[in-house]
Amino acid sequence: xxxxxxxxxxxxxxxxxxxxxxxxxxxxxxxxxxxxxxxxxxxxxxxxxxxxxxxxxxxxxxxxxxxxxxxxxxxxxxxxxxxxxxxxxxxxxxxxxxxxxxxxxxxxxxxxxxxxxxxxxxxxxxxxxxxxxxxxxxxxxxxxxxxxxxxxxxxxxxxxxxxxxxxxxxxxxxxxxxxxxxxxxxxxxxxxxxxxxxxxxxxxxxxxxxxxxxxxxxxxxxxxxxxxxxxxxxxxxxxxxxxxxxxxxxxxxxxxxxxxxxxxxxxxxxxxxxxxxxxxxxxxxxxxxxxxxxxxxxxxxxxxxxxxxxxxxxxxxxxxxxxxxxxxxxxxxxxxxxxxxxxxxxxxxxxxxxxxxxxxxxxxxxxxxxxxxxxxxxxxxxxxxxxxxxxxxxxxxxxxxxxxxxxxxxxxxxxxxxxxxxxxxxxxxxxxxxxxxxxxxxxxxxxxxxxxxxxxxxxxxxxxxxxxxxxxxxxxxxxxxxxxxxxxxxxxxxxxxxxxxxxxxxxxxxxxxxxxxxxxxxxxxxxxxxxxxxxxxxx
Numbered sequence: 001x002x003x004x005x006x007x008x009x010x011x012x013x014x015x016x017x018x019x020x021x022x023x024x025x026x027x028x029x030x031x032x033x034x035x036x037x038x039x040x041x042x043x044x045x046x047x048x049x050x051x052x053x054x055x056x057x058x059x060x061x062x063x064x065x066x067x068x069x070x071x072x073x074x075x076x077x078x079x080x081x082x083x084x085x086x087x088x089x090x091x092x093x094x095x096x097x098x099x100x101x102x103x104x105x106x107x108x109x110x111x112x113x114x115x116x117x118x119x120x121x122x123x124x125x126x127x128x129x130x131x132x133x134x135x136x137x138x139x140x141x142x143x144x145x146x147x148x149x150x151x152x153x154x155x156x157x158x159x160x161x162x163x164x165x166x167x168x169x170x171x172x173x174x175x176x177x178x179x180x181x182x183x184x185x186x187x188x189x190x191x192x193x194x195x196x197x198x199x200x201x202x203x204x205x206x207x208x209x210x211x212x213x214x215x216x217x218x219x220x221x222x223x224x225x226x227x228x229x230x231x232x233x234x235x236x237x238x239x240x241x242x243x244x245x246x247x248x249x250x251x252x253x254x255x256x257x258x259x260x261x262x263x264x265x266x267x268x269x270x271x272x273x274x275x276x277x278x279x280x281x282x283x284x285x286x287x288x289x290x291x292x293x294x295x296x297x298x299x300x301x302x303x304x305x306x307x308x309x310x311x312x313x314x315x316x317x318x319x320x321x322x323x324x325x326x327x328x329x330x331x332x333x334x335x336x337x338x339x340x341x342x343x344x345x346x347x348x349x350x351x352x353x354x355x356x357x358x359x360x361x362x363x364x365x366x367x368x369x370x371x372x373x374x375x376x377x378x379x380x381x382x383x384x385x386x387x388x389x390x391x392x393x394x395x396x397x398x399x400x401x402x403x404x405x406x407x408x409x410x411x412x413x414x415x416x417x418x419x420x421x422x423x424x425x426x427x428x429x430x431x432x433x434x435x436x437x438x439x440x441x442x443x444x445x446x447x448x449x450x451x452x453x454x455x456x457x458x459x460x461x462x463x464x465x466x467x468x469x470x471x472x473x474x475x476x477x478x479x480x481x482x483x484x485x486x487x488x489x490x491x492x493x494x495x496x497x498x499x500x501x502x503x504x505x506x507x508x509x510x511x512x513x514x515x516x517x518x519x520x521x522x523x524x525x526x527x528x529x530x531x532x533x534x535x536x537x538x539x
Contacts, residue, residue: 005029005038005079005111008062010046010087028113029081038079062088069106076107084114085136169250174243175224177265186265192224193268199238200269203277206470206477209235215463239277244269280474298323300348300469301483304476308486310336316344325485340487342504347490350504351483352453355492361449364479364496379432386425393418449475 007029009022026042033040046060068074080103082088088110089099101124103110110119115136168186171179176192179185195216202212209232216230223230238244248264249256298316299305305314305325312329323344329336396415452468480495489505 002037002039003077003079004075005033005036005040005081006044006065006074007033007040007042007081008044008046008065008087009042009083010060010062025083028083032081032111032113066103069103069108074106074108077109078107079109079111081111081113084112085110169248173265174241176268188266188268195221196238196244196268199235200244200273200277202467202470203239204273204280204474205467206280206474207467208232209239211466218463236281239281242274245271245274299344300473301351301476301481302473304481305483305485307336307338308484308491309338312336314483314485327485338486340485340506342485342490346504347483351490351492354501354503355481356450356453358501359492359494359499360497361479364494364499375432379429382425382429382432386422386429389418389422389425393422 007026009025009029011021022045029042030040032038044061044065046062065074065080085100100110100119104119104121104124107121111117112119168179168183171183173179173186176189176196177186178189180187199212199216202215203209207215212235213230213232221230242249242260243265244267246263246265246267247260249260251257302316305316306312307314307327307329310327310329312327312334314325315328315331316323316325317331318324319341325342325344325347326340327336327338330338393415396411396418449472452471455468479497482493482495483503484491484493487506490503491500492503493500
């Protein structure tokens with residue numbers, strides 16, 4: 001009966017498959033099998049299985065072969081063909097010898113084609129052959145150990161350069177960046193960065209990942225990887241990725257290694273925007289805010305409406321062509337006696353009008369009551385005061401240096417007091433300048449809210465309308481707006497500033513609703529005229 005031979009071929013990396021290495025090893029195994037009249041099984045192949053760490057014996061094709069040997073499915077006298085012993089193991093000699101001897105003890109013979117050695121359980125008793133195999137194992141381990149140390153040292157050096165000088169560790173980078181020609185830094189692909197910023201803006205505004213992806217596909221925005229369409233999973237990956245703020249987390253085989261490196265990539269969004277996007281994402285995961293918003297984000301006050309009687313949600317339901325607000329507990333027959341239904345359009349028109357007029361949005365959005373001009377004036381006055389105080393500090397310093405005897409104590413007290421006064425003025429300047437820095441973005445958000453409310457009435461595009469309504473919903477949520485309903489009226493409460501008031505009352509709801517509708521329409525015309533005037537001024 002013919003003996004059976006098993007050819008085991010291992011490559012550390014997929015790149016080693018190039019250069020006809022696989023074909024060469026297969027031909028060598030077949031030639032040996034034909035020469036010795038063996039039945040060859042050449043299916044034992046491993047790629048990316050490390051013999052230095054012993055991974056090939058615990059996870060790969062070699063593991064399957066060892067299991068067959070242990071279970072008695074490989075006949076004694078069968079031959080395992082290797083290119084060299086280091087294909088079997090490159091671990092420490094004692095460990096490698098254990099695997100080597102266990103196969104021989106099970107009756108499997110080992111042939112190494114590179115040096116023409118044929119090992120059997122009997123031949124290994126030959127001291128010369130045993131020493132040859134030990135030297136071969138030792139040399140293989142040492143080579144791998146040196147290589148491993150060099151790679152580790154190279155990696156650490158690259159990491160050090162990345163941390164200290166932000167030098168790229170590899171050519172790999174996010175799809176909105178590219179490596180520079182001299183490979184010294186990463187460059188932003190501005191067209192793609194603009195898409196990323198748009199994704200973050202939409203996410204913060206309350207638009208879900210699926211909706212963002214659908215919008216990109218409908219607008220014909222090209223994907224970054226040449227794919228045929230945008231997917232919500234990739235949108236989610238972008239929103240969660242800290243690489244947009246410049247952070248890089250080195251990984252090895254998908255697992256993070258070491259600490260992340262801030263500032264490694266050029267940041268394309270600010271940390272503030274990134275944090276807001278994470279908060280918006282988490283809020284959408286929250287079951288209380290989940291659910292379809294419809295093609296037009298029908299309920300502008302989604303997640304903010306409560307029943308004053310039972311504190312359950314005052315939900316929006318469809319009744320024919322119109323939408324109504326009603327108590328969910330009453331709707332579900334759960335005991336609430338509030339049977340009042342409020343027409344959605346009435347509530348929305350009145351709420352937008354009352355809220356935009358009555359609420360101190362500047363304070364709600366994080367601003368200060370002081371005007372910008374007043375803050376700038378106060379900073380200028382404090383700077384002038386600081387100059388005077390610093391002159392006193394300089395004068396008392398000279399006095400202190402010249403004073404003698406009993407005069408030194410008094411001079412020292414004056415000098416210290418002047419120093420403390422200067423520190424106090426500097427602190428006041430820092431506070432006012434911080435308020436001034438806060439003023440501008442808050443004013444920007446306030447202007448943005450007013451602009452969105454104006455655009456709401458004039459926008460006809462479904463997708464744009466969805467985004468506008470989602471943005472308003474997000475801003476209202478941020479400041480803790482709540483609408484409370486009962487039989488008699490609709491009321492608002494703003495958690496951020498503790499403001500409260502009436503939106504609608506049942507007795508005058510028709511008049512109030514009509515007035516609100518006309519006012520919102522008038523604001524649209526007024527806003528439109530302002531826009532036209534702005535365009536004329538720019539022309």
